[in-house]
Amino acid sequence: MTVEQSNVHSITAPGKLITVAPGLALPGYSLSFEANEEIFGEGESANFVYKVLTGAVRTTHSLGEGRRQIGGFHLPGDVFGLEWGATHRCSAEAIAASEVALVRRSALDRAAARDGDAARQLWSLASRELASVQDHVQLLGHKNPAERVGGFLLKLSKRAASATVELPMSRGDIGDHLGLTLETVSRTMRQLAREQAIALPSARRVVLRDTAALAAAA
Amino acid sequence: MTVEQSNVHSITAPGKLITVAPGLALPGYSLSFEANEEIFGEGESANFVYKVLTGAVRTTHSLGEGRRQIGGFHLPGDVFGLEWGATHRCSAEAIAASEVALVRRSALDRAAARDGDAARQLWSLASRELASVQDHVQLLGHKNPAERVGGFLLKLSKRAASATVELPMSRGDIGDHLGLTLETVSRTMRQLAREQAIALPSARRVVLRDTAALAAAA
DNA sequence: CGAGCGTTTGAACAGCGTCAAAACAAGTGG
DNA sequence: CCACTTGTTTTGACGCTGTTCAAACGCTCG
Numbered sequence: 117m118t119v120e121q122s123n124v125h126s127i128t129a130p131g132k133l134i135t136v137a138p139g140l141a142l143p144g145y146s147l148s149f150e151a152n153e154e155i156f157g158e159g160e161s162a163n164f165v166y167k168v169l170t171g172a173v174r175t176t177h178s179l180g181e182g183r184r185q186i187g188g189f190h191l192p193g194d195v196f197g198l199e200w201g202a203t204h205r206c207s208a209e210a211i212a213a214s215e216v217a218l219v220r221r222s223a224l225d226r227a228a229a230r231d232g233d234a235a236r237q238l239w240s241l242a243s244r245e246l247a248s249v250q251d252h253v254q255l256l257g258h259k260n261p262a263e264r265v266g267g268f269l270l271k272l273s274k275r276a277a278s279a280t281v282e283l284p285m286s287r288g289d290i291g292d293h294l295g296l297t298l299e300t301v302s303r304t305m306r307q308l309a310r311e312q313a314i315a316l317p318s319a320r321r322v323v324l325r326d327t328a329a330l331a332a333a334a
Numbered sequence: 335m336t337v338e339q340s341n342v343h344s345i346t347a348p349g350k351l352i353t354v355a356p357g358l359a360l361p362g363y364s365l366s367f368e369a370n371e372e373i374f375g376e377g378e379s380a381n382f383v384y385k386v387l388t389g390a391v392r393t394t395h396s397l398g399e400g401r402r403q404i405g406g407f408h409l410p411g412d413v414f415g416l417e418w419g420a421t422h423r424c425s426a427e428a429i430a431a432s433e434v435a436l437v438r439r440s441a442l443d444r445a446a447a448r449d450g451d452a453a454r455q456l457w458s459l460a461s462r463e464l465a466s467v468q469d470h471v472q473l474l475g476h477k478n479p480a481e482r483v484g485g486f487l488l489k490l491s492k493r494a495a496s497a498t499v500e501l502p503m504s505r506g507d508i509g510d511h512l513g514l515t516l517e518t519v520s521r522t523m524r525q526l527a528r529e530q531a532i533a534l535p536s537a538r539r540v541v542l543r544d545t546a547a548l549a550a551a552a
Numbered sequence: 553c554g555a556g557c558g559t560t561t562g563a564a565c566a567g568c569g570t571c572a573a574a575a576c577a578a579g580t581g582g
Numbered sequence: 583c584c585a586c587t588t589g590t591t592t593t594g595a596c597g598c599t600g601t602t603c604a605a606a607c608g609c610t611c612g
Binding site for chain 4 (some may be wrong): 554555557558559560562563565566567568569570571572573574576577578580
């Protein structure tokens with residue numbers, strides 16, 4: 117999907133400056149998506165780089181037979197959809213109603229070619245992505261449900277810089293991210309709550325009570 | 335470990351030109367390692383980039399409690415140990431007796447700064463790494479043992495451009511790579527052999543008989 | 553108030569891990 | 583050449599853990 121085709125969306129702020137990385141701001145559009153709406157699809161040409169302004173986004177790989185892997189969740193401030201090649205290797209969907217900024221990839225490439233510091237910022241962005249995926253491999257390879265959920269909640273809490281975390285995604289989304297079923301995610305979170313490691317004021321709100329226990333589990 | 339410290343190793347070919355990427359050759363050393371010898375450790379400063387000349391290498395992440403994740407296997411021609419940051423995020427060990435070439439990272443950085451094409455080659459190297467790790471996340475997230483082992487063997491066969499594959503690594507290594515126990519790896523390979531998908535002339539030699547069945551399993 | 557979705561909980565099953573032992577391969581020294 | 587050692591692979595039996603199937607519950611929003 118390109119901006120030209122997306123006549124269904126309201127371009128809320130055309131031409132605004134988007135901060136892709138520290139010290140790298142470029143003009144971009146801004147689109148609104150409702151929950152579960154696709155932002156881009158696997159295999160589409162990667163003409164844009166995206167940044168979450170409000171809401172939340174998931175990037176998914178389809179595996180057929182209804183199985184899917186959620187590569188990651190993106191919260192306000194996160195950049196996603198940055199590809200090295202010509203096409204997107206995953207699809208992206210809004211989890212909740214979200215505003216997303218778009219920056220032309222060609223503009224990014226030009227900035228990187230012109231400015232060595234901009235190129236270094238892009239490199240740093242990509243390498244952080246790589247580190248995050250490698251951590252995820254460790255999690256999926258040899259960890260039990262408590263460790264997976266515990267680590268996931270810790271990461272969210274650290275990201276939010278707060279002990280209370282608002283979960284924009286469903287249990288099923290978390291399961292597809294952590295390689296578990298939604299039932300196991302639910303049971304594990306209940307168990308962590310029973311053990312006082314977390315509190316669950318509501319299904320989508322988590323308060324981290326004993327981060328040491330969560331880290332030990334992770 | 336730096337080259338200066340490694341007096342135990344014979345520098346077999348000092349000053350030889352090493353092809354790090356297509357069209358990017360730089361002077362480098364060449365060291366010999368015996369089986370299970372450490373090439374570099376997690377957390378050490380990443381002063382070199384490495385390339386397998388002969389033998390095979392594994393890169394591992396330690397998880398404590400005897401658990402480890404093998405991030406990948408590297409065969410002759412493969413480059414490994416390329417980091418964005420100052421330190422290695424994984425350790426590397428020779429699986430069998432191996433010759434490994436070393437190129438100074440500072441030389442690589444200079445080449446990238448000087449030559450735009452060299453920088454692009456490095457970027458391509460890193461992005462292929464990222465794609466490979468993302469594929470691995472899919473494998474670990476939602477696949478059963480037959481799919482994991484089948485996909486693993488297919489990748490090796492494709493890499494070797496041959497239906498018969500020589501496995502330099504043990505069942506345990508494969509298990510730590512695929513998130514399985516060594517027993518499950520052994521059982522799965524035996525089962526694939528029983529189903530005529532592969533043949534096992536010996537434990538370390540695999541002949542792919544029915545790649546379609548392996549791909550379906552994968 | 554009711555409909556629909558997400559979450560929780562239960563019960564039964566199956567698959568993979570764990571533990572243990574045997575088979576096998578390869579090297580070492582007598 | 584054989585006995586012995588060491589490490590890897592294979593096979594078996596068992597138990598646990600997470601999945602599957604199913605039903606009840608509780609929000610949230612018409």
